[in-house]
Amino acid sequence: MTDETFDSSERKRLEKQYNEVTVLAGGLAHEVRNPLSTISMNLELLLEELEAFDSPAAHRMLQKVKTIQTQCDNLDQVLEAFLQFTRAGELHLERMNLEDVMNQFLEFYKAEAEEHGIDVRPHFQSDIPPVFLDVRLIQQVLTNLVRNAQEAMPSGGLLELQTSCRDNNVVLEIIDTGCGMSPEALDKMFHVFFSTKPAGSGLGLPTVRKIVEAHGGTIDCESELNRGTKFTLVFPIDRADQK
Structure with a gap:
């Protein structure tokens, strides 16, 4: 086996390995995103309920829920960026x-x-x-x-x-x-x-x-x-x- 043949074979092996990891990672991102959507939806409903109460305790809870909601939004943006990364090699030329x-x-x-x-x-x-x-x-x-x-x-x-x-x-x-x-x-x-x-x-x-x-x-x-x-x-x- 020549060095060129070895390099080609090794490159194909690494590409296959990379593609497998990308598919798995993309699937994982989808699996995380589904429950995250449910969490975000319930946080929105909780916000609506808390806004109906006018008390110091309700205001404190409202701020905490908004903080969690912001972090959920940030996580969703990271997942979207990651999914874009995993799909970046799929071309329709x-x-x-x-x-x-x-x-x-x-x-x-x-x-x-x-x-x-x-x-x-x-x-x-x-x-x-x-x-x-x-x-x-x-x-x-x-x-x-x-x-x-x-x-x-x-x-x-x-x-x-x-x-x-x-x-x-x-x-x-x-x-x-x-x-x-x-x-x-x-x-x-x-x-x-x-x-x-x-x-x-x-x-x-x-x-x-x-x-x-x-x-x-x-x-x-x-x-x-x-x-x-x-x-x-x-x-x-x-x-x-x-x-």
């Missing part, structure tokens, strides 16, 4: 023009950008060849990266979205003028469950990377504190267009 996908996203994001003082400047290279994309998952990638950029610019700022064609690949760059990341955060940003946000799940960027890599692409990041951040996503061009 269509031959698409990336500019069309970007314009669709920007139309959706326009009002939110204005609300947060974000100046969005798209720069799309014309005549870029199509690529195979899962539109729903790419929209998820864009939402995650743009929202991260928005959070890095709490007082507003500039967000540039650029597309180009390089070395038989379509390249998308997302550049913000936000607070940037430290070298330590930049090094760990794609690690599962790592987050610099107090309430972050630590699954957003790992999910983004998983989606991009499932498309046969790559994602890189450059960032500097107080200077901003640039994400570079690279997708392979539909090879049929080059024949």
Whole structure:
């Protein structure tokens, strides 16, 4: 057996192992979510009953129930992020023009950008060849990266979205003028469950990377504190267009 054959066999074994763990973890998340929904529903009913009583004891109980309800909501968000992560490799590909996908996203994001003082400047290279994309998952990638950029610019700022064609690949760059990341955060940003946000799940960027890599692409990041951040996503061009 050659080294190449061994590497291929080992990679397939690890991929199978990873897929099994992902399926099990996704099933576990669903099992946790079902009773959590029941708990949340009963908390809502309990809140309605407590609000009918006007006493110091009822007010204290009401605050405690609201605290539990908040934690249930947080747990539900973590479970949703985890389920998105487990499903990120399941692609339904269509031959698409990336500019069309970007314009669709920007139309959706326009009002939110204005609300947060974000100046969005798209720069799309014309005549870029199509690529195979899962539109729903790419929209998820864009939402995650743009929202991260928005959070890095709490007082507003500039967000540039650029597309180009390089070395038989379509390249998308997302550049913000936000607070940037430290070298330590930049090094760990794609690690599962790592987050610099107090309430972050630590699954957003790992999910983004998983989606991009499932498309046969790559994602890189450059960032500097107080200077901003640039994400570079690279997708392979539909090879049929080059024949």
